[in-house]
Amino acid sequence: MVRVLLEKRLEMMEKPTDLPHVALVDPFLGNAESDLPKPEGIAATWWRAKPPVGNTHPGATLPFGMVSACAYSGAYVTGYGRYGLSLSGGSPPVAFGAHEALGLAHFQQSGTGRIRMYYNYLLTTPLGPAGLEERTVRQPLADEVAWPGYYAGRLCGVNVGFEVTPMEKGMKHRYRFPEGAPVAVAVEVSAGGLLIEEMGTYPQGATLKADGNAVSGVVVMEGIPVHFHVKAGKAEAFLWEDDEEMAATSYELTLEKQKFRPTFGFGFRGREGAELELSFGFSLQEAENAQRSCGAESDFEEVVRKAAEAWEAVLSRVQVEGGSAEQQEMFASALYHSCLKPADFSGENPFTRKPGPFFLDLSTLWDLYKTQLPLMMTLWPEKGAAFVEFLVEVAVREGGFPVSYLMDNVPDRFTKQATGLCHAILEDARLRGIEADWERVLSLLWRTSQSGRGRRSRFGEYGRKFQVDPLSHTLDISYAHFCMARMARAVGHQVIHDRASALSPHWRNAFDPVSGLLREDSTYYEGENWNYSFRFQHEMKSRIELAGGKTRFAALLDKFFGFSEASHGERLFRFEGLNNEPDMEAPYAYLWAGRHDRTARIVRRVMQCQFTTGPGGLPGNDDSGGLSSWFVWSATGLFPVCGQPLMLIGSPLFPLSRWHLPEGELVIECLHHGPENVFIEEAFWQGQPLDRAWLRLEEFRKGGHLRLKMSDSPTDFGSRLPPPDFAP
Template identity: 70%
Template sequence: MTKRPDDLPFMARVDPFIGHAEADLPAPEGIAATWWCAKPPIGNTHPGATRPFGMVSACAYSGAYVTGYGRYAVSLSGDSPPVLFERHEAVGIAHFQQSGTGRIRMYYNYLLTTPLGADGLAGRLERQGLVEERAWPGFYAGKFAESGIGFEVVAAERGVRHRYEFPEGLAPSVAVDVSAGGLLIDEMGNYPQWSKLWIEDDGSVAGEVVMEGIPLHFHCICEGSEAWLWEDEDILTERAYELSLEKQKYRPAFGFGFRGGVGNRIELTFGFSLQAGERATAAIPAGWDSCVGDAAKAWEEVLAKVEVEGGTAEQHEVFSTALYHACLKPADFTDENPFTGKPGPFFFDLSTLWDLYKTQLPLMMSLWPERAAAFVEFLCEVAEREGGFPVSYLMDNVPDRFTKQATGLCHAILEDARVRGIEADWDRVLSLLWKTSQSGKGRKSRFAEYVKKGEVDPLSHTLDISYAHFCMARMARSLGHQLIHDRATSMIEHWRNAFDPKSGLLREDSTYYEGENWNYSFRLLHDMQERIELAGGDRNFVSLLDKFFGFSEAGHGERVHRFEGLNNEPDMEAPYAYLYAGRHDRTARVVRRVMDCQFTTGPGGLPGNEDSGGLSSWYVWNACGLFPVCGQPVMLIGSPLFRKATLHLSEGDFTVIAEGNSRENVFIQEAHLNGRPIKRSWLKMDEFLKGGTLLLKMGDEPSEFGTLERPPSFSP
């Protein structure tokens, strides 16, 4: 049995099982008891083995919703998720999983690998109880109850290693289903468009399978074993197999397998590539121990980027696991671009970019500017090749990556990268942003409708596009592109059209995705001063927020949709809207209630979909006492969970110290930045990026902190 490295303290605090089961959270207190669930209260995570921002993952596969791991059926409402299996079950180990998403178009889970019991190939799809699970970052293990076969998997950069231990009397044998993909429920399965595999002279198996338009090359070795190919329940005598749906309509299950091993053990090692078979061969990882050690060290280096002190052991576990979840996606496929075959930065699994852009991507860009630069280059490559910037980008080749739940997100993401000092050819970036907004996909998109009508439906997209023009205008001004600046500036003002001046909220005559007009009404716009004036001034704006968060009740006949409490992310930045009206105390109370009541240890430790790190990144920022505003050169100050938090940035450490911090002492009494007192509830971006110390003195009663010096509103 592989032992977890005991000399890596940051990694030891992570529990990869947090969030895979229905929420089992602390009893909500105060305002938290009024919040509602728009989506199923489950994180939809999986505990499988993967590297930081890893291309490959490997996890037990039951075929359940949503990642292929677990026991739940399809669930899209705020009710408890329906149970598909009464116990944890699995049929094998699959590869390439999503991370905590809700429903997306198609699911991965490729090359399903199953150790065979007494029934051999005929029992390949029989679910077995999944017991004795263990996991730490990069490693996952367990046992199939009925057969008694134990398994361990460890992730590599471009591959994965499997190890199976068979009980006495059962000959080691394993089958790999190349035709498998997706889920086993509600017609969510996937099937190859084309595949070819063959047994090499050295007894290994190589091949290619095209899933959802994406080629996946693989090479699998299994030393001391005999390889064989199969179709349905028949073992083939041939040494090669080819399938094309253009030539046949029947869809057989097919794949390869190995029989025999070293004693009662059989080990498989996969290498993968989206470009070529020889690259898959080169990606096959080295020995077991070195693979385990390399994965653990890679995670330790990542997790050490943010250090916290104080708090309880449980809070440290939640925090470290949140940082772990925040660093799973986007999946780094550098030099594996399947569309061009050219080297260079490339990423997949941007399945929830509308959540990632608010918290996860600013975290990645702050802590790993080199990776951020690669991400900027990737987005530009997509825009040049496909004529537009995506709002999601999955491991498929379908057109809906440009037309989902939001519009113009990359405009904010790229401006955020610029203000965080990420290196890029910003003239090229601006040119692509402007060009794709005005022509190509932009000509037929909501951008064109916005320019023509001054608004689009859903109205949340009106805010998206207005903000996209603000980001382009700011970028153009910094680069000296006067024409783009002037034209973009003229398009910003239409955000006002989305609001009802009588209610101070977004209009009700619209559709809102996974929420209502209240949930989208408190986004952090570029001009929050005018936004507050539109709502009737500070007092009226705070009154709306108080109703939204549960500090006060709705008026007679008034319908209020409450804060989603991080069960979902459309209103994840809304607690910080209070800062712009001088009520830092309200922000402090809300964010601390969220951290106290909506996150905990154990499988039910998350309040809703992890959404590829968007949810957990919110926790990381807020536990440190900070919050980003994507596309603006500010960092907002919240209410830290820990006595001390240090972010190791490239230009120097930024440390937040909260003197006297406790569960009751959530309010900032005094603040000092690098020894100088400040009364503002925000930091300039340079103050954050260059490193320094923010000293906060905490108390149990609100103070005047942040009442006068509020976060700035920005002109283009």
């Protein structure tokens, strides 16, 4: 009977076809091991450093949403699915034999790999006749349906259908129980993390209070208080501990009791064979905030519709026309995944307990800074301004700009596999017109780099030795000084400009002038020296000269991408094909050598062989949208250079793209477009011939018309005027 009832419920909540961009998105894309088209030509030579799985999840959330909810199995890496811990390039190990779930959890990462925090708090499970004992029984998960802002399915063990939809700081659940079955739902407050060794999260303290049909409380996880208020419809609340219902209406977990790691939580009971709705409100500051965020009186269908409309407004900012139905779905899903993180917790700063911008889930900032954050800054400058303010607040409070930021209170925000990324992010934000007190930003960047935490960090070592190990950090810090010098030039701070300029050229110390590549006497994270050797420098002319000139630089790239083979005895590592992101910008490095035809061939081959539809549609970790935003940019024929006023031109996947920018509309039109016509024969900007494979950032920001005449044969387009260097 429940199957029939669930089908009726899902029929009521069909994907909103009147919202065309929402209708195109598949939240299941990237949930499973890659199932990609067979690689052809040079793509067959590329390698993978990480497991070929996207690590996304289909759960419900808002754009840059604070709260998400998804079925929870305890699997790596989002809590959804069947996989165990996987860190190397083989197929991911299967941890669970079937597609199952223990219930629905809140707060998920998206597309990450090995990080510290995996959240999945307040695990919510509908119960069967056995009551609380069934809370730990894995149930087959079936009949899943999802679109932006909505996720539904069925837990087969108890035969209960579920639906979830997000609010600004909360989540609505709806459950449909079989006729004649008891209606009960348990919420485990002690749950958190993954069911993978050393990846669980346990409470450090908690309080609960039941009052009629509502429960309020707080649980401290990883040093962060998660306040919640949950209200049911026509149901009665109860508390439980270790699978035993409690007579008390309040509960407190002390630190002394924590060592026993008890399971505890609350639940609701309603009438038999009924539908049960729950409204969750969350806050990292106050119980009152959580109660206000609960939204208990809102109609479920209205919340679903409001969430879908919010997504439609976001997804319609970049529109593409033409291409196949599969390519349209891939693009819409990529833009969707690009707008999940960072999670906007504005007004919920648990450290200062003050209002203002606050963001979390910067778990892979070394990937986001190249593609995803420039996309956010470009399309939503108000969100960009809030993000800048947040970074400034962190720097003031913690004495440095982070390279990651998660929902925890640990001191490893500054010591991971990159250095000084916020310097590039903030200069990029300034170039994209984000409003901020840039003199104050510059002062903080310089002070935190040269004193305090910076003096004890790789910045201090770089200032003394003019290089650091790993050598990729030498590139980071050199570029950070370039960005500070440019910002100082803009705000008129001569002292910082001169000192930062003097420290910006030492990227050269990381390179071997004989090989033209980064030196091999270093360690490299998730790649090798080849994978980091073609990063964009601020002095690309000098970088190419160091490699022996344009011809030899292009020859190195040819080996890297598989157009030619290694020399006898040469230690060669190939392009990772976007299985990982250290070399995600490398296809565009050809533009500085005048070989746009190579860029065109590679980016189109990547889009053809490394992306598709369905759960296996991504070549590797989406890394909070870093990978998906590469596709968004490249599919429209563009690529940003973070920290420089440049937009590079690639090879559009679609014959027509429209960017609805804050200052005007940008239209990219391709004549003679087709699967084999990947090369640009001629280009016109605002109706005038364009003899360069790049736009100035101010041209892009103001909008205009870029018309490209495509060809199936390589051309010399872009060979005469490479992208410029910018003096610090």
